[in-house]
Amino acid sequence: MKPTASHDLIVIGGGSAGHAAARTAAGLGAKVALIESAEPLGGLCILRGCMPSKTLIETANRMRAIRDAARFGIRVAEPELDVDALRDRVRSLVSDFRQHRESEMTSGRYKLLHGSASFTSEHEIEFATEKGESRTLTATTFVIATGSTPSVPPIPGLAGTPYWTSDHVVHLPFLPKHLAVLGSGAIGMECAHLFEGLGSQVTVIARGDSIMGKMDPEIGTVIEAESGDRGIRFLKKTDLKSVTYRQNHFSLSLEGAADSLEADALLVATGRTPATAHLGLEGIGITLEDGRILIDDRCTTSLSHIFAAGDCASPVPVVHLAVIQGEVAGKNAIRLAKDGHRDTAAVWNRKSAMSGWFTEPQCVEIGMSEKEAQEKGITVLTGRKDYSDQGKGIITGCQRGFVKVIADAENGRLLGACGTGPLVIETAHILQAAIELGVSAQDYLAIPHYHPTLAEAWHRAVADLADRLPVP
Numbered sequence: 001m002k003p004t005a006s007h008d009l010i011v012i013g014g015g016s017a018g019h020a021a022a023r024t025a026a027g028l029g030a031k032v033a034l035i036e037s038a039e040p041l042g043g044l045c046i047l048r049g050c051m052p053s054k055t056l057i058e059t060a061n062r063m064r065a066i067r068d069a070a071r072f073g074i075r076v077a078e079p080e081l082d083v084d085a086l087r088d089r090v091r092s093l094v095s096d097f098r099q100h101r102e103s104e105m106t107s108g109r110y111k112l113l114h115g116s117a118s119f120t121s122e123h124e125i126e127f128a129t130e131k132g133e134s135r136t137l138t139a140t141t142f143v144i145a146t147g148s149t150p151s152v153p154p155i156p157g158l159a160g161t162p163y164w165t166s167d168h169v170v171h172l173p174f175l176p177k178h179l180a181v182l183g184s185g186a187i188g189m190e191c192a193h194l195f196e197g198l199g200s201q202v203t204v205i206a207r208g209d210s211i212m213g214k215m216d217p218e219i220g221t222v223i224e225a226e227s228g229d230r231g232i233r234f235l236k237k238t239d240l241k242s243v244t245y246r247q248n249h250f251s252l253s254l255e256g257a258a259d260s261l262e263a264d265a266l267l268v269a270t271g272r273t274p275a276t277a278h279l280g281l282e283g284i285g286i287t288l289e290d291g292r293i294l295i296d297d298r299c300t301t302s303l304s305h306i307f308a309a310g311d312c313a314s315p316v317p318v319v320h321l322a323v324i325q326g327e328v329a330g331k332n333a334i335r336l337a338k339d340g341h342r343d344t345a346a347v348w349n350r351k352s353a354m355s356g357w358f359t360e361p362q363c364v365e366i367g368m369s370e371k372e373a374q375e376k377g378i379t380v381l382t383g384r385k386d387y388s389d390q391g392k393g394i395i396t397g398c399q400r401g402f403v404k405v406i407a408d409a410e411n412g413r414l415l416g417a418c419g420t421g422p423l424v425i426e427t428a429h430i431l432q433a434a435i436e437l438g439v440s441a442q443d444y445l446a447i448p449h450y451h452p453t454l455a456e457a458w459h460r461a462v463a464d465l466a467d468r469l470p471v472p
């Protein structure tokens with residue numbers, strides 16, 4: 001028999017997604033509890049993800065800019081990194097962000113409980129309190145927002161060594177002379193550029209024959225060339241076979257572009273695993289795929305009163321999606337709890353979904369790719385602008401970056417965009433809004449961009465394709 005619920009909603013996990021779900025539901029007048037297992041509060045983005053990594057990247061970019069000063073007519077001595085000062089800066093900023101989040105989570109809008117939760121039945125969860133006692137709570141609806149953990153492959157010898165994951169990097173244990181990076185995805189490439197900027201020698205070991213994951217292949221080509229110019233070495237089509245660690249030194253046995261590699265630090269950046277293993281989900285019939293909770297566009301799982309949001313469920317694990325999924329899950333859960341609506345309306349997926357990597361230069365993808373358009377049978381036109389042929393791009397010294405835009409060849413509607421170049425993630429938001437709102441290339445061009453700016457590159461790319469659109 002279904003027990004009488006003590007809450008309208010229980011949220012499991014207090015990161016970006018869980019907090020968004022709880023505050024949204026509480027704002028709708030619901031009785032909400034959020035259970036978080038970790039101390040301190042803050043979640044991945046604040047404690048070990050976006051914020052500390054981008055703080056380190058900010059310093060790396062400034063170090064690189066100083067080294068590059070002569071190109072801009074400035075004579076300056078070789079910069080020297082103060083590792084302790086940088087570590088203190090990261091600690092201090094993370095502490096500020098954390099305190100802000102903590103004050104939101106303890107403001108009383110929803111009940112915050114500490115403990116590690118798991119389902120004992122479809123409407124019941126159990127969690128251990130700080131005193132070690134087991135407590136049971138019931139709710140009409142649930143949001144699972146338990147995030148993810150670094151995934152480390154079972155490479156012989158690796159487990160017994162002091163290898164790093166991104167969890168270690170954000171504390172900057174030391175500045176390696178030579179860093180080996182396993183994986184050329186988001187974390188591998190951001191960290192390769194981060195440590196190169198700070199002054200380390202960096203070698204990236206990549207399994208495939210290209211880098212930068214699923215990003216547009218042309219972006220991979222530009223980033224590889226830019227990285228190569230700055231001394232980063234790529235060992236492509238290469239497997240790490242085994243690892244030994246002796247006297248503060250890693251010896252890596254490889255198969256592929258090289259047989260071996262010596263380094264004083266090893267970063268394993270081979271993806272993240274959804275944190276769903278200890279939640280009792282199989283027992284209550286929640287469908288998972290490789291550990292990821294399957295959700296629809298309303299964040300509903302295979303059980304209609306249980307929702308999921310963020311890295312434990314998202315096909316693209318990034319913060320803005322974790323937040324919007326949390327809000328959607330919270331809203332839909334409360335509609336169901338209060339009114340019994342199953343036909344809930346809020347949806348999380350957007351046609352302008354964006355992915356941005358903070359390499360140097362930055363890389364971005366928005367909405368549909370040319371390949372996806374082809375698969376959907378849409379004929380597209382592509383417009384392009386190279387920064388080496390664009391006013392502000394030339395001023396910043398960008399030699400290889402570009403932006404590309406695609407539009408429906410029939411009606412000119414903007415469908416997707418990608419690029420790599422100076423601050424391209426920042427400037428791409430104007431395209432994101434245009435794609436989401438279904439703006440046509442012609443209407444976009446009616447908004448002149450300020451000159452000389454980097455954002456003008458997008459305008460020029462749209463103009464490039466608009467010339468080939470049928471005259472209305």
Ligand SMILES: Cc1cc2nc3c(=O)[nH]c(=O)nc-3n(C[C@H](O)[C@H](O)[C@H](O)COP(=O)(O)OP(=O)(O)OC[C@H]3O[C@@H](n4cnc5c(N)ncnc54)[C@H](O)[C@@H]3O)c2cc1C
Pocket residue numbers: 012013014015016017018035036037038042043044045046048049050051053054115116117118145146147148166187275278279309310311312317318319320322358
């Ligand atoms: C190094 C790094 C850099 C990144 N940079 C960016 C970036 O620049 N931009 C971007 O958009 N994204 C970035 N990301 C991704 C981003 O950080 C995540 O997508 C986002 O933080 C996920 O939020 P979440 O709420 O789903 O998970 P989390 O923030 O991980 O929250 C999950 C919470 O659930 C808790 N929990 C787990 N199990 C239980 C349980 N059984 N009971 C109770 N509580 C539990 C955990 O303690 C955790 O606090 C980065 C990630 C990394 C690792």
Ligand SMILES: NC(=O)c1ccc[n+]([C@@H]2O[C@H](COP(=O)([O-])OP(=O)(O)OC[C@H]3O[C@@H](n4cnc5c(N)ncnc54)[C@H](O)[C@@H]3O)[C@@H](O)[C@H]2O)c1
Pocket residue numbers: 153182183184185186187188190206207208213269270271272316317318355356357358
């Ligand atoms: N700017 C951002 O938005 C940002 C920054 C950092 C991290 N993140 C998020 O964090 C997540 C995790 O990042 P990530 O770089 O760890 O994952 P990823 O999926 O982006 O890249 C993983 C890389 O590891 C390689 N790999 C996987 N298994 C391997 C194995 N056994 N041996 C060798 N190589 C292997 C893959 O080929 C790939 O190159 C990303 O999906 C991303 O959403 C986002």
